[in-house]
Amino acid sequence: MSKEKRPMEKKAPEPSRGWPGAGGGQIGYLDPPTMWRATTVQVCGLWPFAAGSGAPMTGVPLGQHLYTGATVCGDPLSWFTRARYISNPSLFMLGMPGLGKSTLVNRMLIGLCATGVVPLVLGDLKPDYADTVRALGGQVIVIGRGVGGINVLDPGAMGLAAKVIGGEAGKALESEAHGRVLNMVAALVTIVRGRPMDDHEQSVLSAALHEVRLRAEGRPPLLPDLLRVIAEGPERVRAVTLDRGDDARYREAVDPLHRSLLGILDGPLGSTFASETSTRIDLNAPAVCIDISRIGEADTQLTAAAMLAAWSDGLGTVAASHAMADAGRAPRRWFFTVLDELWRPLRAATGIVDRIDALTRLNRSLGLGDAKITHTLKDAEALGSDSDRAKARGFVERAGMVVCAGLPRAEMEDLRKVIGLSESEIELVSSWSSPPGWGSVREREEPPGRGHFLIKVGGRPGIPIRVAITRAEAELHNTNARWRETERPAEHNWTKGMWA
Numbered sequence: 228m229s230k231e232k233r234p235m236e237k238k239a240p241e242p243s244r245g246w247p248g249a250g251g252g253q254i255g256y257l258d259p260p261t262m263w264r265a266t267t268v269q270v271c272g273l274w275p276f277a278a279g280s281g282a283p284m285t286g287v288p289l290g291q292h293l294y295t296g297a298t299v300c301g302d303p304l305s306w307f308t309r310a311r312y313i314s315n316p317s318l319f320m321l322g323m324p325g326l327g328k329s330t331l332v333n334r335m336l337i338g339l340c341a342t343g344v345v346p347l348v349l350g351d352l353k354p355d356y357a358d359t360v361r362a363l364g365g366q367v368i369v370i371g372r373g374v375g376g377i378n379v380l381d382p383g384a385m386g387l388a389a390k391v392i393g394g395e396a397g398k399a400l401e402s403e404a405h406g407r408v409l410n411m412v413a414a415l416v417t418i419v420r421g422r423p424m425d426d427h428e429q430s431v432l433s434a435a436l437h438e439v440r441l442r443a444e445g446r447p448p449l450l451p452d453l454l455r456v457i458a459e460g461p462e463r464v465r466a467v468t469l470d471r472g473d474d475a476r477y478r479e480a481v482d483p484l485h486r487s488l489l490g491i492l493d494g495p496l497g498s499t500f501a502s503e504t505s506t507r508i509d510l511n512a513p514a515v516c517i518d519i520s521r522i523g524e525a526d527t528q529l530t531a532a533a534m535l536a537a538w539s540d541g542l543g544t545v546a547a548s549h550a551m552a553d554a555g556r557a558p559r560r561w562f563f564t565v566l567d568e569l570w571r572p573l574r575a576a577t578g579i580v581d582r583i584d585a586l587t588r589l590n591r592s593l594g595l596g597d598a599k600i601t602h603t604l605k606d607a608e609a610l611g612s613d614s615d616r617a618k619a620r621g622f623v624e625r626a627g628m629v630v631c632a633g634l635p636r637a638e639m640e641d642l643r644k645v646i647g648l649s650e651s652e653i654e655l656v657s658s659w660s661s662p663p664g665w666g667s668v669r670e671r672e673e674p675p676g677r678g679h680f681l682i683k684v685g686g687r688p689g690i691p692i693r694v695a696i697t698r699a700e701a702e703l704h705n706t707n708a709r710w711r712e713t714e715r716p717a718e719h720n721w722t723k724g725m726w727a
Contacts, residue, residue: 264298282690285310287338289331290694293679299692301682302335303596303627304344304563312684313627316596321603321642322632323660327678329355331630331694332565332598333703337363339563340514344596348516348565349541350534356565357518358703365514368506370533371521372498375505377536379411380439381447384510384547392554400550404543405440409433411539412453415496416487418532423581428484430467431457438463450492450501457485496532508544510557517541531572535583538566545595564597570606573619580615584622599626603638604645620645629683633659633676647686655691656681 245252282297286305291298307316322328333356336346340363348356357367369375382389382404389400412432413424424432439448439456456464460477470477492501508515517537522530541564551557573580599622606619623629623645631642636657642648659676682690 283310283312285312287335289334290678290680290692293691293693299682299690301628302339302563303598304339304561306684307596307627315625315627317626318596318598318628318630319623319626320598320600320630320632321638322630322634322680323602323676326632326659326674326676327680327694328600328632329353329567330678330696330700331680332356332567332600333359333700334694334696335598336360336514336563336565337700340365344561344563345512346514346563346565347541347545348514348567349537350567351516351518352520352530352534352568352571354516354518354520355567357516357520360514360516362703363514364512365516366506366509366512367516367518368508369518369521370499370505370537371519372529374521376499376502377533377540378447378449378502378504379415379500379536379539380408380436380449380453381504382408382543383504383540384508384544385550386447388547388550391556392550396550396554400547403546405433405436407539407543409436411536412436414535414539415491415500415532416484418528418535419487419490419494419496424484427468427480431464431481431484434464434467447503449503450488450497454485454488454492457481457488495526495529499529499533500536504540508540510544510548510551515541515544527571534566534568534572538564538583542595549594559594562595564595565600566597567600569599569601569622573606580618584618603634604641605638627684631656631681631683631689632679633657633661633674635660646683648683649688652681652683652689 242253247253282292282295282299283306284298284300286300286302286309288298288300289302301312303313303316303318306312307314320328320332336348336356336359340346346360346363346365348360351357360367370377382401385400385404385407389397389404391397392400409429409432413429416428416432417423435453435456438461439452442448442456443452460474460481464481465477468477468480470480491497517540519530519533519537522533524530545562545564548557548560548562552559569583572583604620604623623642629646631639634642634656636653639648639653639656643653659674659679661676662674678694678696680692680694682692
Protein backbone atom coordinates (compact mmCIF):
# COMPACT_ATOMS: atom_id res chain seq x y z
CA MET A 228 0.00 0.00 0.00
CA SER A 229 1.50 3.26 -1.13
CA LYS A 230 1.99 5.86 1.41
CA GLU A 231 0.10 9.08 0.89
CA LYS A 232 2.46 11.86 -0.10
CA ARG A 233 2.43 14.71 2.30
CA PRO A 234 3.54 18.19 1.38
CA MET A 235 6.96 19.09 2.79
CA GLU A 236 6.71 21.30 5.80
CA LYS A 237 8.72 24.50 5.55
CA LYS A 238 11.18 24.85 8.34
CA ALA A 239 11.12 28.23 10.07
CA PRO A 240 14.37 30.19 9.66
CA GLU A 241 16.61 30.31 12.64
CA PRO A 242 16.19 33.66 14.38
CA SER A 243 19.29 35.81 14.26
CA ARG A 244 19.13 36.51 18.00
CA GLY A 245 18.38 32.97 19.19
CA TRP A 246 15.14 31.34 20.28
CA PRO A 247 12.91 32.84 22.97
CA GLY A 248 12.28 30.98 26.17
CA ALA A 249 14.41 29.21 28.73
CA GLY A 250 17.56 27.73 27.23
CA GLY A 251 16.86 29.32 23.86
CA GLY A 252 19.89 31.57 23.98
CA GLN A 253 18.07 34.71 22.90
CA ILE A 254 20.10 37.92 23.24
CA GLY A 255 18.77 41.44 23.57
CA TYR A 256 21.02 43.14 21.02
CA LEU A 257 23.77 42.43 18.54
CA ASP A 258 27.23 43.93 18.95
CA PRO A 259 27.88 46.37 16.10
CA PRO A 260 30.70 45.32 13.80
CA THR A 261 34.00 47.13 14.09
CA MET A 262 34.23 50.04 11.66
CA TRP A 263 37.46 50.85 9.89
CA ARG A 264 38.31 53.76 7.62
CA ALA A 265 40.96 53.54 4.92
CA THR A 266 41.71 54.82 1.43
CA THR A 267 40.53 52.92 -1.62
CA VAL A 268 44.17 52.12 -2.40
CA GLN A 269 44.50 50.30 0.94
CA VAL A 270 41.20 48.39 0.97
CA CYS A 271 40.67 47.62 -2.71
CA GLY A 272 42.01 44.08 -2.33
CA LEU A 273 40.01 43.34 0.83
CA TRP A 274 36.73 44.83 -0.30
CA PRO A 275 36.46 45.66 -4.00
CA PHE A 276 33.20 47.58 -3.59
CA ALA A 277 34.58 50.44 -1.49
CA ALA A 278 32.98 53.81 -2.22
CA GLY A 279 33.29 57.31 -0.85
CA SER A 280 30.65 58.64 1.51
CA GLY A 281 30.31 61.95 -0.30
CA ALA A 282 31.23 64.03 2.77
CA PRO A 283 34.12 66.50 2.36
CA MET A 284 37.34 65.41 4.06
CA THR A 285 39.50 68.51 3.60
CA GLY A 286 40.12 70.80 6.56
CA VAL A 287 39.43 70.71 10.29
CA PRO A 288 37.40 67.66 11.46
CA LEU A 289 34.05 69.17 12.41
CA GLY A 290 31.77 66.23 13.23
CA GLN A 291 29.77 63.39 11.74
CA HIS A 292 27.26 63.51 8.91
CA LEU A 293 23.83 63.36 10.48
CA TYR A 294 22.58 60.61 8.12
CA THR A 295 25.61 58.59 7.02
CA GLY A 296 27.81 58.93 10.10
CA ALA A 297 30.76 59.85 7.88
CA THR A 298 33.33 62.29 9.22
CA VAL A 299 32.89 65.81 7.82
CA CYS A 300 35.87 68.17 7.64
CA GLY A 301 35.97 71.77 6.61
CA ASP A 302 36.92 75.38 7.28
CA PRO A 303 36.97 78.50 5.10
CA LEU A 304 40.72 78.50 4.48
CA SER A 305 41.07 74.80 3.57
CA TRP A 306 38.02 74.84 1.32
CA PHE A 307 39.36 77.93 -0.45
CA THR A 308 43.05 77.05 -0.81
CA ARG A 309 43.14 73.24 -0.99
CA ALA A 310 39.76 71.85 -1.92
CA ARG A 311 38.69 74.81 -4.10
CA TYR A 312 35.08 74.36 -2.98
CA ILE A 313 34.52 78.07 -2.38
CA SER A 314 35.68 81.27 -4.08
CA ASN A 315 35.84 83.41 -0.93
CA PRO A 316 37.51 82.22 2.31
CA SER A 317 34.71 83.38 4.58
CA LEU A 318 32.05 81.81 6.77
CA PHE A 319 28.77 83.31 7.95
CA MET A 320 27.06 81.55 10.86
CA LEU A 321 23.51 82.05 12.11
CA GLY A 322 21.66 80.35 14.95
CA MET A 323 19.70 80.80 18.14
CA PRO A 324 21.71 81.36 21.36
CA GLY A 325 22.98 78.32 23.24
CA LEU A 326 23.10 75.87 20.31
CA GLY A 327 26.89 75.69 19.97
CA LYS A 328 27.89 78.31 17.38
CA SER A 329 31.00 79.46 19.24
CA THR A 330 31.85 75.84 20.09
CA LEU A 331 32.07 74.95 16.40
CA VAL A 332 34.17 78.05 15.66
CA ASN A 333 36.43 77.16 18.60
CA ARG A 334 37.05 73.79 16.98
CA MET A 335 37.99 75.46 13.69
CA LEU A 336 40.26 77.83 15.62
CA ILE A 337 42.10 74.95 17.32
CA GLY A 338 42.43 72.90 14.14
CA LEU A 339 43.69 75.78 12.02
CA CYS A 340 46.20 76.82 14.67
CA ALA A 341 47.62 73.28 14.53
CA THR A 342 48.31 73.77 10.80
CA GLY A 343 50.17 77.07 11.32
CA VAL A 344 47.28 79.46 10.65
CA VAL A 345 47.08 82.34 13.17
CA PRO A 346 43.59 82.75 14.70
CA LEU A 347 42.59 86.33 15.57
CA VAL A 348 39.52 86.72 17.79
CA LEU A 349 38.78 90.43 17.38
CA GLY A 350 36.35 91.32 20.14
CA ASP A 351 35.52 88.46 22.52
CA LEU A 352 32.38 89.53 24.37
CA LYS A 353 31.61 86.72 26.84
CA PRO A 354 34.51 85.63 26.62
CA ASP A 355 34.12 82.48 24.50
CA TYR A 356 37.63 82.17 23.11
CA ALA A 357 40.11 83.64 25.61
CA ASP A 358 40.79 80.36 27.45
CA THR A 359 41.31 78.52 24.16
CA VAL A 360 43.82 81.13 22.97
CA ARG A 361 45.68 80.91 26.28
CA ALA A 362 45.81 77.11 26.00
CA LEU A 363 47.32 77.49 22.52
CA GLY A 364 50.04 79.71 23.94
CA GLY A 365 48.58 82.82 22.34
CA GLN A 366 48.15 86.45 23.39
CA VAL A 367 45.04 87.73 25.20
CA ILE A 368 44.59 91.53 25.25
CA VAL A 369 41.97 92.91 27.65
CA ILE A 370 40.12 96.10 26.65
CA GLY A 371 37.76 98.06 28.91
CA ARG A 372 37.51 101.01 31.25
CA GLY A 373 40.45 101.01 33.61
CA VAL A 374 41.99 97.78 32.26
CA GLY A 375 43.22 98.64 28.77
CA GLY A 376 42.60 100.85 25.77
CA ILE A 377 43.26 101.26 22.05
CA ASN A 378 44.65 104.46 20.55
CA VAL A 379 42.63 104.71 17.33
CA LEU A 380 45.14 107.19 15.86
CA ASP A 381 48.01 104.74 16.28
CA PRO A 382 48.86 103.07 12.92
CA GLY A 383 50.06 100.10 14.97
CA ALA A 384 51.80 97.25 13.20
CA MET A 385 51.27 98.88 9.80
CA GLY A 386 53.18 101.99 10.85
CA LEU A 387 56.06 99.95 12.25
CA ALA A 388 56.20 97.76 9.13
CA ALA A 389 56.23 100.85 6.87
CA LYS A 390 59.32 102.18 8.66
CA VAL A 391 61.10 98.81 8.41
CA ILE A 392 60.29 98.29 4.72
CA GLY A 393 60.87 101.87 3.50
CA GLY A 394 60.86 102.94 -0.14
CA GLU A 395 57.77 102.93 -2.31
CA ALA A 396 56.36 99.85 -0.57
CA GLY A 397 56.70 101.60 2.78
CA LYS A 398 54.91 104.70 1.48
CA ALA A 399 52.08 102.56 0.13
CA LEU A 400 51.72 100.91 3.52
CA GLU A 401 51.67 104.34 5.22
CA SER A 402 48.82 105.38 2.94
CA GLU A 403 46.92 102.21 3.80
CA ALA A 404 47.49 102.86 7.50
CA HIS A 405 46.18 106.42 7.08
CA GLY A 406 43.02 105.08 5.44
CA ARG A 407 42.40 102.63 8.27
CA VAL A 408 42.87 105.33 10.92
CA LEU A 409 40.50 107.65 9.02
CA ASN A 410 37.88 104.90 8.75
CA MET A 411 38.13 104.11 12.46
CA VAL A 412 37.81 107.71 13.66
CA ALA A 413 34.87 108.17 11.29
CA ALA A 414 33.27 105.07 12.81
CA LEU A 415 33.61 106.53 16.33
CA VAL A 416 32.03 109.78 15.17
CA THR A 417 29.19 107.81 13.57
CA ILE A 418 28.56 105.94 16.81
CA VAL A 419 28.51 109.12 18.90
CA ARG A 420 26.22 110.97 16.48
CA GLY A 421 23.99 108.06 15.56
CA ARG A 422 24.38 108.93 11.86
CA PRO A 423 27.17 109.01 9.24
CA MET A 424 29.62 111.86 8.77
CA ASP A 425 29.16 114.34 5.94
CA ASP A 426 31.46 114.12 2.92
CA HIS A 427 33.26 117.42 3.55
CA GLU A 428 33.85 116.40 7.18
CA GLN A 429 35.75 113.31 6.03
CA SER A 430 37.99 115.56 3.93
CA VAL A 431 38.62 117.79 6.94
CA LEU A 432 39.34 114.78 9.13
CA SER A 433 41.76 113.31 6.58
CA ALA A 434 43.70 116.59 6.29
CA ALA A 435 43.80 116.94 10.09
CA LEU A 436 45.15 113.41 10.47
CA HIS A 437 47.96 114.15 7.98
CA GLU A 438 48.82 117.30 9.93
CA VAL A 439 48.76 115.64 13.35
CA ARG A 440 51.05 112.86 12.13
CA LEU A 441 53.62 115.43 10.98
CA ARG A 442 53.50 117.15 14.36
CA ALA A 443 53.78 113.93 16.35
CA GLU A 444 57.52 113.60 15.50
CA GLY A 445 57.65 109.81 15.46
CA ARG A 446 55.32 109.07 18.37
CA PRO A 447 51.74 107.83 17.87
CA PRO A 448 49.38 110.87 18.04
CA LEU A 449 46.36 110.90 20.35
CA LEU A 450 42.80 112.22 20.05
CA PRO A 451 43.65 115.39 22.06
CA ASP A 452 46.34 116.13 19.43
CA LEU A 453 43.71 115.84 16.68
CA LEU A 454 41.38 118.20 18.51
CA ARG A 455 44.21 120.71 18.94
CA VAL A 456 44.94 120.71 15.18
CA ILE A 457 41.28 121.29 14.28
CA ALA A 458 41.00 124.08 16.84
CA GLU A 459 44.12 125.84 15.53
CA GLY A 460 43.15 125.46 11.85
CA PRO A 461 46.50 125.10 10.01
CA GLU A 462 46.65 125.88 6.28
CA ARG A 463 46.39 122.22 5.20
CA VAL A 464 43.09 121.81 7.06
CA ARG A 465 41.68 125.23 6.09
CA ALA A 466 42.29 124.51 2.41
CA VAL A 467 39.71 121.70 2.29
CA THR A 468 37.03 123.79 4.05
CA LEU A 469 37.07 126.51 1.36
CA ASP A 470 37.16 129.18 4.07
CA ARG A 471 38.87 131.69 1.71
CA GLY A 472 40.62 133.32 4.64
CA ASP A 473 37.40 133.84 6.58
CA ASP A 474 37.72 132.39 10.09
CA ALA A 475 33.94 132.36 10.55
CA ARG A 476 33.54 130.15 7.46
CA TYR A 477 36.22 127.81 8.80
CA ARG A 478 34.53 127.50 12.20
CA GLU A 479 31.18 126.87 10.55
CA ALA A 480 32.71 124.04 8.52
CA VAL A 481 34.59 122.29 11.34
CA ASP A 482 32.49 122.96 14.44
CA PRO A 483 30.14 119.94 14.03
CA LEU A 484 33.13 117.63 13.66
CA HIS A 485 34.89 119.39 16.54
CA ARG A 486 31.86 118.85 18.79
CA SER A 487 31.65 115.15 17.87
CA LEU A 488 35.33 114.59 18.63
CA LEU A 489 34.87 116.36 21.97
CA GLY A 490 31.93 114.01 22.58
CA ILE A 491 34.27 111.07 22.05
CA LEU A 492 37.00 112.47 24.26
CA ASP A 493 34.78 113.63 27.15
CA GLY A 494 32.00 111.09 26.71
CA PRO A 495 31.68 107.34 27.38
CA LEU A 496 34.40 106.41 24.85
CA GLY A 497 37.15 108.78 25.92
CA SER A 498 38.92 106.78 28.61
CA THR A 499 39.23 103.77 26.30
CA PHE A 500 40.27 105.47 23.04
CA ALA A 501 41.98 108.72 24.05
CA SER A 502 45.13 107.26 25.62
CA GLU A 503 48.00 105.17 24.32
CA THR A 504 47.39 101.55 23.28
CA SER A 505 47.90 99.43 26.38
CA THR A 506 49.14 96.29 24.58
CA ARG A 507 50.04 95.93 20.91
CA ILE A 508 49.22 92.76 18.98
CA ASP A 509 52.24 90.45 18.80
CA LEU A 510 52.91 89.50 15.17
CA ASN A 511 54.69 86.33 16.29
CA ALA A 512 51.93 85.02 18.60
CA PRO A 513 50.37 81.69 17.52
CA ALA A 514 46.89 83.10 18.29
CA VAL A 515 45.46 86.42 19.50
CA CYS A 516 42.27 87.26 21.38
CA ILE A 517 41.10 90.81 22.16
CA ASP A 518 38.89 90.34 25.22
CA ILE A 519 36.25 93.06 25.65
CA SER A 520 34.11 91.12 28.13
CA ARG A 521 34.84 93.68 30.87
CA ILE A 522 32.54 96.16 29.10
CA GLY A 523 29.01 96.03 30.49
CA GLU A 524 26.13 94.61 28.46
CA ALA A 525 24.21 97.90 28.63
CA ASP A 526 27.15 99.96 27.37
CA THR A 527 26.20 99.56 23.72
CA GLN A 528 28.20 102.48 22.34
CA LEU A 529 31.45 101.43 23.99
CA THR A 530 30.92 97.78 23.03
CA ALA A 531 30.38 98.62 19.36
CA ALA A 532 33.34 101.04 19.33
CA ALA A 533 35.63 98.51 21.02
CA MET A 534 34.66 95.81 18.52
CA LEU A 535 35.33 98.07 15.54
CA ALA A 536 38.64 99.23 17.01
CA ALA A 537 39.68 95.61 17.61
CA TRP A 538 38.77 94.70 14.04
CA SER A 539 40.67 97.66 12.62
CA ASP A 540 43.77 96.92 14.72
CA GLY A 541 43.68 93.20 13.95
CA LEU A 542 43.15 93.53 10.20
CA GLY A 543 45.85 96.19 10.09
CA THR A 544 48.20 93.70 11.75
CA VAL A 545 47.36 91.16 9.03
CA ALA A 546 48.17 93.71 6.30
CA ALA A 547 51.47 94.56 8.03
CA SER A 548 52.43 90.88 8.28
CA HIS A 549 51.89 90.34 4.55
CA ALA A 550 53.77 93.52 3.68
CA MET A 551 56.73 92.31 5.73
CA ALA A 552 56.56 88.92 3.99
CA ASP A 553 56.42 90.59 0.55
CA ALA A 554 59.56 92.53 1.44
CA GLY A 555 61.34 89.36 2.59
CA ARG A 556 61.49 90.57 6.20
CA ALA A 557 59.19 87.90 7.73
CA PRO A 558 57.75 84.47 6.86
CA ARG A 559 54.41 84.25 5.08
CA ARG A 560 51.51 83.55 7.45
CA TRP A 561 47.79 82.99 6.99
CA PHE A 562 45.18 84.30 9.40
CA PHE A 563 41.68 83.32 10.52
CA THR A 564 39.62 86.10 12.11
CA VAL A 565 36.55 85.57 14.27
CA LEU A 566 34.00 88.42 14.30
CA ASP A 567 31.39 87.28 16.82
CA GLU A 568 28.12 88.99 17.84
CA LEU A 569 28.03 90.96 14.59
CA TRP A 570 24.64 92.43 15.46
CA ARG A 571 26.08 94.64 18.23
CA PRO A 572 28.05 97.08 16.06
CA LEU A 573 25.44 96.87 13.29
CA ARG A 574 22.82 98.38 15.60
CA ALA A 575 25.12 101.03 17.06
CA ALA A 576 24.33 103.70 14.47
CA THR A 577 23.00 104.30 10.98
CA GLY A 578 25.81 103.95 8.46
CA ILE A 579 28.06 101.81 10.64
CA VAL A 580 27.59 98.91 8.21
CA ASP A 581 29.70 100.89 5.70
CA ARG A 582 32.58 100.93 8.18
CA ILE A 583 32.32 97.18 8.79
CA ASP A 584 32.13 96.56 5.05
CA ALA A 585 35.24 98.67 4.46
CA LEU A 586 37.16 96.82 7.16
CA THR A 587 36.27 93.28 6.03
CA ARG A 588 35.68 93.33 2.26
CA LEU A 589 39.26 92.62 1.11
CA ASN A 590 39.96 89.47 3.13
CA ARG A 591 40.60 87.33 0.03
CA SER A 592 43.47 89.56 -1.11
CA LEU A 593 44.90 89.67 2.44
CA GLY A 594 45.48 85.93 2.88
CA LEU A 595 42.76 86.01 5.48
CA GLY A 596 39.81 83.78 6.27
CA ASP A 597 37.03 84.99 8.52
CA ALA A 598 34.00 83.79 10.45
CA LYS A 599 31.17 86.26 11.07
CA ILE A 600 28.64 85.12 13.66
CA THR A 601 25.21 86.49 14.52
CA HIS A 602 21.79 85.22 15.57
CA THR A 603 19.41 85.79 12.67
CA LEU A 604 18.90 87.79 9.50
CA LYS A 605 16.51 89.94 11.54
CA ASP A 606 19.65 91.62 12.90
CA ALA A 607 20.14 93.09 9.43
CA GLU A 608 16.45 93.88 8.96
CA ALA A 609 16.53 96.02 12.14
CA LEU A 610 18.91 98.52 10.54
CA GLY A 611 17.66 102.02 9.88
CA SER A 612 17.81 102.33 6.08
CA ASP A 613 17.19 100.13 3.03
CA SER A 614 20.78 100.73 1.95
CA ASP A 615 22.19 99.49 5.26
CA ARG A 616 19.93 96.41 5.19
CA ALA A 617 21.05 95.53 1.66
CA LYS A 618 24.73 95.89 2.60
CA ALA A 619 24.28 93.73 5.71
CA ARG A 620 22.60 90.99 3.64
CA GLY A 621 25.64 91.20 1.37
CA PHE A 622 27.74 89.73 4.19
CA VAL A 623 25.73 86.51 3.81
CA GLU A 624 25.64 86.59 0.01
CA ARG A 625 29.44 86.99 -0.26
CA ALA A 626 30.23 84.27 2.28
CA GLY A 627 31.83 81.14 0.85
CA MET A 628 30.23 78.98 3.57
CA VAL A 629 26.94 79.61 5.35
CA VAL A 630 26.42 77.55 8.52
CA CYS A 631 23.02 77.37 10.20
CA ALA A 632 22.32 76.19 13.72
CA GLY A 633 18.71 76.00 14.96
CA LEU A 634 16.49 78.77 13.57
CA PRO A 635 12.70 79.24 13.56
CA ARG A 636 10.94 78.48 10.31
CA ALA A 637 10.19 82.15 9.63
CA GLU A 638 13.92 82.92 9.81
CA MET A 639 14.72 80.06 7.45
CA GLU A 640 12.16 81.37 4.95
CA ASP A 641 13.94 84.74 5.04
CA LEU A 642 17.30 83.03 4.58
CA ARG A 643 15.93 81.13 1.59
CA LYS A 644 15.70 84.47 -0.25
CA VAL A 645 19.46 84.93 0.13
CA ILE A 646 20.81 81.39 -0.31
CA GLY A 647 19.23 78.33 -1.91
CA LEU A 648 17.43 76.17 0.67
CA SER A 649 15.20 73.18 -0.01
CA GLU A 650 12.01 72.54 1.91
CA SER A 651 13.56 69.53 3.69
CA GLU A 652 16.54 71.65 4.78
CA ILE A 653 14.21 74.29 6.18
CA GLU A 654 12.25 71.64 8.08
CA LEU A 655 15.44 70.09 9.45
CA VAL A 656 17.02 73.31 10.74
CA SER A 657 13.68 74.51 12.12
CA SER A 658 13.36 71.32 14.16
CA TRP A 659 16.68 72.09 15.86
CA SER A 660 15.31 75.31 17.36
CA SER A 661 12.83 73.44 19.59
CA PRO A 662 13.54 73.35 23.35
CA PRO A 663 13.65 70.07 25.34
CA GLY A 664 10.28 68.63 26.37
CA TRP A 665 8.50 69.58 29.60
CA GLY A 666 8.35 65.97 30.72
CA SER A 667 12.06 65.36 30.52
CA VAL A 668 13.36 63.26 33.37
CA ARG A 669 17.01 63.19 32.40
CA GLU A 670 19.34 65.49 34.26
CA ARG A 671 20.79 68.41 32.28
CA GLU A 672 18.53 67.80 29.30
CA GLU A 673 19.86 69.67 26.28
CA PRO A 674 17.91 71.25 23.41
CA PRO A 675 17.53 68.76 20.53
CA GLY A 676 19.40 71.06 18.15
CA ARG A 677 22.51 71.65 20.25
CA GLY A 678 25.60 70.66 18.30
CA HIS A 679 23.66 70.27 15.00
CA PHE A 680 24.56 72.40 11.98
CA LEU A 681 23.76 72.64 8.29
CA ILE A 682 26.64 73.70 6.02
CA LYS A 683 25.61 75.37 2.75
CA VAL A 684 27.96 76.17 -0.13
CA GLY A 685 26.36 77.89 -3.09
CA GLY A 686 23.56 75.88 -4.65
CA ARG A 687 24.87 72.53 -3.40
CA PRO A 688 22.76 70.40 -1.07
CA GLY A 689 23.43 71.22 2.55
CA ILE A 690 25.60 69.01 4.73
CA PRO A 691 23.94 68.30 8.11
CA ILE A 692 26.47 67.47 10.82
CA ARG A 693 26.51 66.58 14.50
CA VAL A 694 29.39 67.87 16.63
CA ALA A 695 30.48 65.98 19.75
CA ILE A 696 33.01 67.94 21.78
CA THR A 697 35.97 66.39 23.56
CA ARG A 698 36.63 66.71 27.27
CA ALA A 699 39.42 69.22 26.62
CA GLU A 700 37.08 71.39 24.55
CA ALA A 701 34.39 71.21 27.24
CA GLU A 702 36.84 72.41 29.88
CA LEU A 703 38.09 75.29 27.72
CA HIS A 704 34.74 76.44 26.41
CA ASN A 705 31.72 76.70 28.68
CA THR A 706 29.41 79.61 27.93
CA ASN A 707 27.30 78.67 30.98
CA ALA A 708 30.21 78.75 33.41
CA ARG A 709 28.26 80.87 35.91
CA TRP A 710 25.42 78.33 36.07
CA ARG A 711 27.22 75.44 37.68
CA GLU A 712 25.36 72.95 39.82
CA THR A 713 27.95 73.22 42.59
CA GLU A 714 27.40 76.95 42.91
CA ARG A 715 23.83 77.26 44.17
CA PRO A 716 22.52 80.78 44.83
CA ALA A 717 22.71 81.69 48.48
CA GLU A 718 19.42 81.66 50.31
CA HIS A 719 18.22 85.04 51.48
CA ASN A 720 17.49 85.42 55.16
CA TRP A 721 14.65 87.92 55.03
CA THR A 722 14.45 88.25 58.81
CA LYS A 723 18.02 89.48 59.03
CA GLY A 724 17.96 91.37 55.73
CA MET A 725 21.17 89.74 54.49
CA TRP A 726 22.34 86.85 52.35
CA ALA A 727 22.73 83.69 54.43
